[in-house]
Amino acid sequence: MDYATSLYLTGAEIGLSISGLVLLLVSAWGGARVTRLVTILAAAALFGAAIFTGHLFTELSVPAAGDAFGGLYRADDFSSFAKILIYLAVIACLMITPKYLAANGIYRSEYPILLLFGAVGMSMMVSAVDLITLYIGLELSSLSSYVLASFARDDVRSSEAGLKYFILGALASGILLYGMSLIYGFAGTTDYAAIRLAFIGGIETGALFGIVFVLAGLAFKIAAVPFHMWTPDVYEGAPTPVTAFFASAPKVAAVAILMRIALEPFADHVDSWRQIVVFAALASIVVGALGAIGQDSLKRLLAYSSINNVGFILIGLATATQLGTSAMMTYLVIYVVMTLGSFTALLMLRAEDGRPFETFSDIAGLATRKPAIAWCLLLLMFSLAGIPPLFGFWAKFVVFRAAVEADLIALAAIGIAASVIGAFYYLKFVKVMFFDEAEGSVVKTSPIGQWIVLILAGIIVSPLGYFLNGLLDAWSSDAAASLFYLV
Amino acid sequence: MVDLSQYLPILLFLFIALGLSVAFVFLPMGVSRLTGAHQPTAEKLSEYECGFPAFEDSRGQFDVRFYLVAILFIVFDLEAAFLFPWAVSLDLTGWAGWTTMMIFLAELAVGLAYAWKVGALEWE
Amino acid sequence: MTLQVVAFYLFASIVIASAVMVILARNPVHSVLWLILAFFNAAGLMVLLHAEFIAMLVVIVYVGAVAVLFLFVVMMLDIDFASLRAGFVKNFPLGIAVALVLLAELVLGIGAYRAGALNLGAAEGTAAPIPMTSNIESLGAVLYSEYLFLFEAAGIVLLVAMIGAIVLTHRDLRSPRAHQDIGKQVRRNPDEATIMTQPAVGKGVDL
Numbered sequence: 001m002d003y004a005t006s007l008y009l010t011g012a013e014i015g016l017s018i019s020g021l022v023l024l025l026v027s028a029w030g031g032a033r034v035t036r037l038v039t040i041l042a043a044a045a046l047f048g049a050a051i052f053t054g055h056l057f058t059e060l061s062v063p064a065a066g067d068a069f070g071g072l073y074r075a076d077d078f079s080s081f082a083k084i085l086i087y088l089a090v091i092a093c094l095m096i097t098p099k100y101l102a103a104n105g106i107y108r109s110e111y112p113i114l115l116l117f118g119a120v121g122m123s124m125m126v127s128a129v130d131l132i133t134l135y136i137g138l139e140l141s142s143l144s145s146y147v148l149a150s151f152a153r154d155d156v157r158s159s160e161a162g163l164k165y166f167i168l169g170a171l172a173s174g175i176l177l178y179g180m181s182l183i184y185g186f187a188g189t190t191d192y193a194a195i196r197l198a199f200i201g202g203i204e205t206g207a208l209f210g211i212v213f214v215l216a217g218l219a220f221k222i223a224a225v226p227f228h229m230w231t232p233d234v235y236e237g238a239p240t241p242v243t244a245f246f247a248s249a250p251k252v253a254a255v256a257i258l259m260r261i262a263l264e265p266f267a268d269h270v271d272s273w274r275q276i277v278v279f280a281a282l283a284s285i286v287v288g289a290l291g292a293i294g295q296d297s298l299k300r301l302l303a304y305s306s307i308n309n310v311g312f313i314l315i316g317l318a319t320a321t322q323l324g325t326s327a328m329m330t331y332l333v334i335y336v337v338m339t340l341g342s343f344t345a346l347l348m349l350r351a352e353d354g355r356p357f358e359t360f361s362d363i364a365g366l367a368t369r370k371p372a373i374a375w376c377l378l379l380l381m382f383s384l385a386g387i388p389p390l391f392g393f394w395a396k397f398v399v400f401r402a403a404v405e406a407d408l409i410a411l412a413a414i415g416i417a418a419s420v421i422g423a424f425y426y427l428k429f430v431k432v433m434f435f436d437e438a439e440g441s442v443v444k445t446s447p448i449g450q451w452i453v454l455i456l457a458g459i460i461v462s463p464l465g466y467f468l469n470g471l472l473d474a475w476s477s478d479a480a481a482s483l484f485y486l487v
Numbered sequence: 488m489v490d491l492s493q494y495l496p497i498l499l500f501l502f503i504a505l506g507l508s509v510a511f512v513f514l515p516m517g518v519s520r521l522t523g524a525h526q527p528t529a530e531k532l533s534e535y536e537c538g539f540p541a542f543e544d545s546r547g548q549f550d551v552r553f554y555l556v557a558i559l560f561i562v563f564d565l566e567a568a569f570l571f572p573w574a575v576s577l578d579l580t581g582w583a584g585w586t587t588m589m590i591f592l593a594e595l596a597v598g599l600a601y602a603w604k605v606g607a608l609e610w611e
Numbered sequence: 612m613t614l615q616v617v618a619f620y621l622f623a624s625i626v627i628a629s630a631v632m633v634i635l636a637r638n639p640v641h642s643v644l645w646l647i648l649a650f651f652n653a654a655g656l657m658v659l660l661h662a663e664f665i666a667m668l669v670v671i672v673y674v675g676a677v678a679v680l681f682l683f684v685v686m687m688l689d690i691d692f693a694s695l696r697a698g699f700v701k702n703f704p705l706g707i708a709v710a711l712v713l714l715a716e717l718v719l720g721i722g723a724y725r726a727g728a729l730n731l732g733a734a735e736g737t738a739a740p741i742p743m744t745s746n747i748e749s750l751g752a753v754l755y756s757e758y759l760f761l762f763e764a765a766g767i768v769l770l771v772a773m774i775g776a777i778v779l780t781h782r783d784l785r786s787p788r789a790h791q792d793i794g795k796q797v798r799r800n801p802d803e804a805t806i807m808t809q810p811a812v813g814k815g816v817d818l
Contacts, residue, residue, distance in 0.1 A: 003583070010760065017767055021597045024774070028604035069760040110778045117771050124764060136764045143768060147775035162779075491615065494658060498618055549686040551780050557683050558776040561676040562769050568671050569754075569762075572664060576751025584755035587762060594766040598773045607777045 006068035009056070009075040010127075012049040012083060013120050019045035020116040027109035035109040036098065042112035043094045046119060050087040053080045053123075057475075067129070071191055074129040081329060081479035082126040082256040089248040089336050090119045095449035096344050097241040103354055104239070106152050115245065118144035122253035129264065131180045131190040134257055138176070138221070141250055142169050148245065149238040161237025168230040172220030179213025182206055183265075195265035203269050211266060215276050218261070221254040224314060225283035228307050232291075235303035240356065243299060244343030247306045248336045255313055255332060259325060262317060263483050270320045277318045278411055284311030285415055289422035296359045298346055301425060302339070305384060308422050309335050315415055316399045319406035326480035327398040330472055334383075334395040334461070341380045341457025345373050348446040348454065360428075365438025374433045376458040383461035385426035386419055391465035555607060566595050615659060622655040639685045647678045664747040 023038050057080035066075035101107035121140025128134035150162025184190050186207035187198035220227040235243045262273055288308025295301040316328035349357035357363055367374040383392030403412040573588045632645040650673045657666035810816050
């Protein structure tokens, strides 16, 4: 084994781990004084990792050239793309967090450290070309997520969210592990390429069960219907910045491993998993759209919105084509921007007494009280609804185009119909903000970090985002091409 | 493959221990049953607390800090368990294996230093 | 050979008996103790299978740490176990249904076993055991060379578990009242611990 190459390719993870360890010691000795410093250094470490990954992204011209540690880990364009997205999303989460946690008296330096280790786990997940790497990365990111969900440990709802997330997440891990053990039993290996070779002549029923279990376990992690029931409770209970994190980075990682596992080891058996993905996609779109309608809590509404979006992403997977995969990457980028933007806006809305805004009645008439946030939310909501001039429309458009080209016209048609239902509650958001009577409480000023994230998100989802299109398309198709390199 | 006969002394020890412990527990019980008077009534068998029925469950609630201690113990216990295969296979893994374990130990040493410094190892 | 058979039946019957007792014991603490007995005998079964490392892990990790954690959790939770059992009759039909499902699985499993061997993948390459070594040595040989990257990642997972436990349960109790500084107590000398005063008659002492 060539250790030098391996260490070079895994540089981002190693760098992040070392900074995590160092920051842990800094926080232990510095106490509460260094919390802010630790947060800034963690963001800097993530930024460095993103730069390094970007360097790999441009340098690795041959997609499969980057196998590390004897084929446990692969640094290709796909993983680099997903990793950069994950790192940037975590940096945004670090930027919007401090004021919220400080206001609740729970701003501790363990928060950025846990996010850092979570990022290590997520980047291992997206680079995994072996079932064991996948599992360890998944556990690392899940374990830090469980702790983050109940970070406000004196708040009953936060503790409950952490507990629910932990129990259901552990169940999902168990299901996933069971599926992996079946696949290992029938293939005799955990390596993706070798699994593909082992099943080249056809797939055993037992191994088929394995695939189903693995897909079910991963569906849990990306909150696709019918494994979505934890999402609204956990998203509502967890502290809002943590919810923003859950809805962005881990979702990118989980979708990425789902793509890799479906399209690398089981690329020859698309028919055996396509039905499941199609069902999960349609069910997520419909349940996400219908479930949101009756919600009064804004966080629950955004939770259903994320379920809905996962459905659209899965349409891309159902195509099992390079175009569909590239569409998924594009969708993921735009989804992360929209999600982070909407949660940041939610985070900025607080009453004079510090109480966060949680329901529709709180944001009534927001346009007169806090016009800047209201207009940004308007852009984000229209974009989530997929209304044409905004960038969210482009995300849906590329996915549907891929579905139509792969002859999944019925799937695309149902998806489009359901997205019209989904538009209802996004429009309700806008209607309440702009046309309802304003109520008493006044909004406090917000810290600069939150403004930066919100305004950036607003600019990207606005029609100005189409200027990014050329780059985004090129990168997405590079990333997708590396998944299909062996075909 | 391992020759299982090396475990024979342990098995014999288990048999003897089992036999002796059974004898020590049940022999006195049987002897006293056969020689003494044995007339249980409901009153004799009920629990006794100063003439009153028991106020509460005898199970008291533990402090959550025991849990923290137990988790830390599990982590370091696992660390120790990983040392065994490392030690016996060192001639096969060489310097790479040695370095691996040292890094692993360093990771957990950082954890120990952190736990120590924040006072997780202190009781009061 | 016969000794192995005797040992197998001894361990297997104690595992099953103590597993039944885990469920039947009225006191949850007794359940945990029965569980420990089950773990010990499972370790014995693992030795019979030549899986010595797993036997060691079961004893060190499960008996030594996990069972203790279970005991703590049982003691920590303020649950009235008598009231938990109260719904037994009400939930009886559901229990029977679950039992039937499990029975069906058992029958299917035996049927599958009778149907002949499955076409399983052969362990090859890195996953194959090294000949002429104990399995603990083969395991070490792959864990600390092929899989060293994942081994380090597992170390980080353990570290995150530690941080998580501390973040969620540790409270800084070093308030002046609760914290005892033994060094300070030992360093105390009469000069700073006592004061000499000479109060006038009828004046009292100023403290």
